[in-house]
Amino acid sequence: MTEPLIRIQGLRKAYGDGTEALKGVDLDIRRGEILALLGPNGAGKTTLINIVCGIVTATEGQVLVEGRNWQEDFRRVRTRIGLVPQELTTDAFESVRATVSFSRGLFGKPRDDAKVEDILRRLTLWDKRKSEMRELSGGMKRRVMIAKALAHEPDILFLDEPTAGVDVELRRDMWDLVRKLRADGTTVILTTHYIEEAEEMADRVGVIRKGELVALGDKNALMAQMGQKTLKVSLDQPLSEIPAGLAEWQLGMEDDGHTLCYRFDSHAERNGIPQLMRRLDELHIGYRDIATRQSSLEDIFVSLIQGEQAA
Numbered sequence: 001m002t003e004p005l006i007r008i009q010g011l012r013k014a015y016g017d018g019t020e021a022l023k024g025v026d027l028d029i030r031r032g033e034i035l036a037l038l039g040p041n042g043a044g045k046t047t048l049i050n051i052v053c054g055i056v057t058a059t060e061g062q063v064l065v066e067g068r069n070w071q072e073d074f075r076r077v078r079t080r081i082g083l084v085p086q087e088l089t090t091d092a093f094e095s096v097r098a099t100v101s102f103s104r105g106l107f108g109k110p111r112d113d114a115k116v117e118d119i120l121r122r123l124t125l126w127d128k129r130k131s132e133m134r135e136l137s138g139g140m141k142r143r144v145m146i147a148k149a150l151a152h153e154p155d156i157l158f159l160d161e162p163t164a165g166v167d168v169e170l171r172r173d174m175w176d177l178v179r180k181l182r183a184d185g186t187t188v189i190l191t192t193h194y195i196e197e198a199e200e201m202a203d204r205v206g207v208i209r210k211g212e213l214v215a216l217g218d219k220n221a222l223m224a225q226m227g228q229k230t231l232k233v234s235l236d237q238p239l240s241e242i243p244a245g246l247a248e249w250q251l252g253m254e255d256d257g258h259t260l261c262y263r264f265d266s267h268a269e270r271n272g273i274p275q276l277m278r279r280l281d282e283l284h285i286g287y288r289d290i291a292t293r294q295s296s297l298e299d300i301f302v303s304l305i306q307g308e309q310a311a
């Protein structure tokens, strides 16, 4: 097993008002991966990112970059990290090129017009280089935020909600861009509310709930391992309620009683489907179609955070 690029150990954060934003998170980030962190509002995603980027101090725990505690090596490590924060923070009257170039200087890198041009071209911002920030659309501003974060040539990029409020087309462009960055060797950690985004892009997915990492894994493995399947039975006649004789399958009803839904574990030896179909015949419940569907990352996410309200 190769050493992780970033090792987060026992990270806890209690804010001054007593809010426990992180309750002991352990997480290894692999070199060259795209890791998506999913979680509901207030789960602690931004806090986690901000600690790793040195903006917030942890109450407990440590962050190691290539095995070295990065607080002890702050300056060197910080130059390797780019952060695209949730809020757009730019000077409205500054030009796009100056905004990106200035950001490079903040990290002590010498001026390099060719590098800035390269970054702007990669983000299809070159034509807008002379525009002032206030003249740009929201999506363009977000691109500039990414360009700013890349200006000092980091090899680790944190994106906090990169596509919040961005339309579908631009979101797809953004995904392509992130994939390109990964292809160039950048490690990308992003937080998102859009499960589709994690499904599309991530190599691994972590789910954070109430300051804890409640699931982490290879996206496909996570979906296969935690995924359930749903059997949908389209009925000839709608039912007003689920008959007592079907209670053991804990069925759900959809489409005003026209469809019965049965969630089952696709890995179980006995999934209960033949028995269910037999019982439907015995009860003279006719059906005209049956279909199964693998649960999506969204289903998994919902079931993982469902404890939220109850807890």
Ligand SMILES: Nc1ncnc2c1ncn2[C@@H]1O[C@H](COP(=O)(O)OP(=O)(O)OP(=O)(O)O)[C@@H](O)[C@H]1O
Pocket (backbone or CB within 6 Å): 015, 016, 017, 019, 020, 021, 039, 040, 041, 042, 043, 044, 045, 046, 047, 048
């Ligand atoms: N500076 C702060 N002072 C006090 N509490 C804070 C502070 N920043 C965040 N919190 C609290 O810490 C918890 C975690 O917040 P955080 O912003 O990390 O969550 P998040 O998962 O990023 O949420 P979102 O998806 O809404 O951005 C929340 O309860 C939030 O109110």
